Amino acid sequence: MSAPTSTAVRPLRIGSLVSATPVVLAPMAGITNTAYRQLCREQGEGFYVSEMITSRALVERTPETMRLISFTPAERPRSLQLYGVDPLTVSKAVEMIVAEDLADHVDLNFGCPVPKVTRKGGGSALPWKADLFRDIVRGAVTTASRGGIPVTVKMRKGIDDDHLTYLQAGRTAEQEGVAAVALHGRTASQHYSGHADWEAIARLRDTVTSIPVLGNGDIWSAEDALDMVQRTGVDGVVVGRGCLGRPWLFADLEAGFAGRPERVRPGLRQVTQVLRRHAELLCEFYEDELRGCRDIRKHISWYFKGYAVGGDMRARLGLVDTLEALDELIADLDLDQPYPGAAAEGSRGRAGSPQARVALPEGWLDSQELTGAAAEMIRQAELSVSGG
Numbered sequence: 001m002s003a004p005t006s007t008a009v010r011p012l013r014i015g016s017l018v019s020a021t022p023v024v025l026a027p028m029a030g031i032t033n034t035a036y037r038q039l040c041r042e043q044g045e046g047f048y049v050s051e052m053i054t055s056r057a058l059v060e061r062t063p064e065t066m067r068l069i070s071f072t073p074a075e076r077p078r079s080l081q082l083y084g085v086d087p088l089t090v091s092k093a094v095e096m097i098v099a100e101d102l103a104d105h106v107d108l109n110f111g112c113p114v115p116k117v118t119r120k121g122g123g124s125a126l127p128w129k130a131d132l133f134r135d136i137v138r139g140a141v142t143t144a145s146r147g148g149i150p151v152t153v154k155m156r157k158g159i160d161d162d163h164l165t166y167l168q169a170g171r172t173a174e175q176e177g178v179a180a181v182a183l184h185g186r187t188a189s190q191h192y193s194g195h196a197d198w199e200a201i202a203r204l205r206d207t208v209t210s211i212p213v214l215g216n217g218d219i220w221s222a223e224d225a226l227d228m229v230q231r232t233g234v235d236g237v238v239v240g241r242g243c244l245g246r247p248w249l250f251a252d253l254e255a256g257f258a259g260r261p262e263r264v265r266p267g268l269r270q271v272t273q274v275l276r277r278h279a280e281l282l283c284e285f286y287e288d289e290l291r292g293c294r295d296i297r298k299h300i301s302w303y304f305k306g307y308a309v310g311g312d313m314r315a316r317l318g319l320v321d322t323l324e325a326l327d328e329l330i331a332d333l334d335l336d337q338p339y340p341g342a343a344a345e346g347s348r349g350r351a352g353s354p355q356a357r358v359a360l361p362e363g364w365l366d367s368q369e370l371t372g373a374a375a376e377m378i379r380q381a382e383l384s385v386s387g388g
Contacts, residue, residue: 009229009257012212012236014047014105015150015179017077021045021254022236023225024182024214025243026154027052027081027107029387030298034070035281039274040247043264044254047079052109055084055093056382065386069102070285077104081154083112084136085122085381091139098147106144108137108178110155110169113188115359120381121374124156124188125360127165129370132378134172141177150179154216154238157200159358160189163365166200170208182214182238188358192241192351202232214238220346221249222256222263241349245302247274268307268337272330275303279326293320306344307337 012022023046025032030051037048050068057065071078080103084090090108097103110133112123127133141151153173158164166183173181183204185196196217205213215228216238225237243249248264255262266274278299283292300317309317313329320326361377370378 010235012047012180012214014152014212016148017047017105017150019045019047021250021257022214022229023047023250023253023257024079024236024238025049025250026216026238026240027109028240030295031244033068033282033285034072034075035278035285035292036247037075038072038281039278040243040250041075043248044250046250046253047077047105048075049079049081049107050103051387052081052083052112053093053386054383055082055086055090056384057386058082058093058096059089060384062384062386068386071103079103079105079107081107081109082140083109083117083122083383083386085120085126085132085378087132087135087139089382090136091143094140094143094149094151098144098149101147103149105150105152105179106140107152107154107182108140110153111182111184113156113186113191113355113358117383118159118188119359119361120383121361121364121378122381122383125159125358125364127155127169128159128163128364128368129374130165130168130172130368132370133165133169134176137173137176137178145177151177152180152182153178154182154184156184157187157197159360159365160187166204167207170204170213174208174211178211180212180214180235181208182216184238185215185217189355191353191355192349193354198228198232201228201234205233212236216240220348222252225253226256241347244348245299245305246348247278265339267335267339268304268309268333269335271303271307272333272335275299276323276326276330279320279323283323289323290321293322293326296320296326302348305348306340306342308340309333 012019025048027049117123118125144151157166185201201215212235214236215234219225220242252263279296282295283289286292297318
């Protein structure tokens with residue numbers, strides 16, 4: 001890996017937007033809604049990105065999409081991730097964002113490895129079609145510039161080890177005027193398995209030199225983030241699964257990048273207080289207590305990782321349907337438990353297994369040019385449901 005010329009950590013600049021802490025919350029479907037972003041933002045400075053918004057669904061103003069693009073008055077800057085496979089639809093979505101002042105920053109999704117996305121040529125499959133990638137990025141940047149909105153690109157290394165695209169895509173994005181590029185150091189075929197390739201992140205940093213480059217993958221602690229910056233020379237980090245059930249990770253990251261030694265090591269009482277607030281924010285976000293409580297259920301195992309909370313209690317917590325029921329179960333826990341150390345740290349979330357074959361449109365890998373049946377398919381391939 002190349003070494004950075006300096007170990008000093010500078011503020012992260014995305015266009016005219018600046019964060020003293022060079023950290024971005026990765027978009028995660030079903031996770032990074034307004035409630036969770038607010039919870040994380042209270043812990044430290046950074047860019048906190050929405051769930052994936054599909055360009056078609058935004059242009060068509062589907063009710064769930066309009067809910068997902070909501071930001072609280074305290075959310076500044078407002079970062080919105082946009083997905084699309086058709087340049088015209090993406091440009092129309094960005095035009096709507098500019099005209100209606102829906103966001104301060106647009107991040108383009110070229111990293112999603114989910115089969116329902118890649119089989120339509122989207123997400124991490126799309127940069128293989130180099131001309132299509134360029135057209136989408138160019139259209140988004142041109143349209144967003146009319147409102148002074150910076151556009152960034154988030155991508156993976158490529159489809160698999162035989163079809164890597166990140167260096168070519170990084171150069172293209174830089175040439176087309178994006179404000180920053182972020183690389184998750186895995187291919188689509190890896191999904192979230194194995195280890196992120198930080199050497200690839202360093203190679204991208206060596207290739208793209210005029211704009212910030214951000215690294216993503218296997219950041220479970222502030223020390224991991226500092227290590228990535230030191231080893232790869234990136235300008236900042238993107239944190240995804242590492243903050244699941246640990247929104248206080250952003251306080252650790254802020255302290256770490258500021259050179260301060262303190263870290264948040266909550267006992268169970270503090271954990272349940274954050275969990276309870278998260279549930280309340282979800283109820284407010286959905287304007288429905290039952291729906292909010294149903295949503296908090298998937299976070300239970302992440303919050304209690306490493307703590308002595310028995311299987312029966314976890315199961316009961318996984319069935320809560322009111323805030324009152326949640327309060328009653330929390331009251332039955334041994335809240336005086338201290339921080340359990342390593343047991344509460346490290347990997348979290350589903351890693352999945354490597355995919356023998358990434359789901360792709362027929363003939364997608366035959367050429368890097370978008371021609372024939374693939375071109376026609378793209379015009380019909382826009383997803384209509386936001387949130388991944």
